[in-house]
């Protein structure tokens with residue numbers, strides 16, 4: 001509910017507007033998980049609210065800690081479905097990235113990904129996404145002693161197929177009535193839906209955009225990401241150019257290195273050509289994490305370094321990201337409510 005919705009509803013049960021503001025603050029800024037948390041709201045009003053409204057908040061179901069400090073949280077939604085969020089700390093830099101889900105499951109069936117094997121069950125609401133961000137920030141404060149510094153929409157689901165609620169959740173996170181974040185600390189990751197990237201551009205969003213590229217030719221990308229059949233690399237590059245022109249936002253390419261599939265020098269050279277478009281781009285090469293029943297293997301570490309060097313030597317910004325949280329199935333492509 002927006003504040004004005006709530007004020008309206010409170011007027012109907014004979015409650016003053018300042019009470020609505022108080023409850024609203026509990027819902028968003030103070031992260032109440034139930035009416036019981038709203039300690040400065042009179043008990044009689046909390047009782048009255050519980051008769052009139054349903055308070056759907058996500059509930060922590062399981063928390064797993066990796067040897068490398070990564071923490072995976074599984075939440076149960078009001079209808080019993082489960083989603084996962086991940087917290088990835090870099091303690092020596094006092095940084096921590098939160099990774100949130102935007103859907104229960106995913107419809108896109110990328111062949112290397114465990115979430116895709118679940119199919120899409122439903123979209124998350126803005127509040128269910130916001131709650132993951134809020135709770136992950138709280139986890140950072142409690143466990144690390146400093147707040148979450150970055151947030152990525154790279155958990156379960158394709159964010160751009162849940163467009164409205166994803167943008168609404170970001171509005172809440174960046175609102176002073178929510179978490180008060182700068183949108184520059186937020187990255188939305190997409191498997192690549194050209195028309196939705198154009199929509200982001202038209203909406204002049206201020207957050208960063210990551211394209212899950214994973215292959216630099218249509219021929220190879222078609223084999224691992226069926227979405228590429230209707231959203232070719234040419235269409236995606238055009239939409240990203242438009243995104244950059246309209247927003248000047250930061251764009252990155254995510255590239256999971258798969259042994260013998262996309263880690264050769266020929267692949268590196270194709271990647272360089274894609275990066276020489278009309279917008280600045282950074283590439284993040286990510287180690288692959290095996291998923292049961294998937295015929296891919298992690299690329300050799302030396303090969304990945306050589307691949308990255310070749311790309312870097314041709315003037316493209318590229319970073320190799322070693323996998324985090326793989327012992328608890330929290331790493332890229334592994335989220336599937338397995339534990």
Ligand code: SF4
Nearest residue numbers: 106109110113116157
């Ligand atoms: S990689 Fe992303 S878009 Fe592809 S199936 Fe997995 S969750 Fe969906």
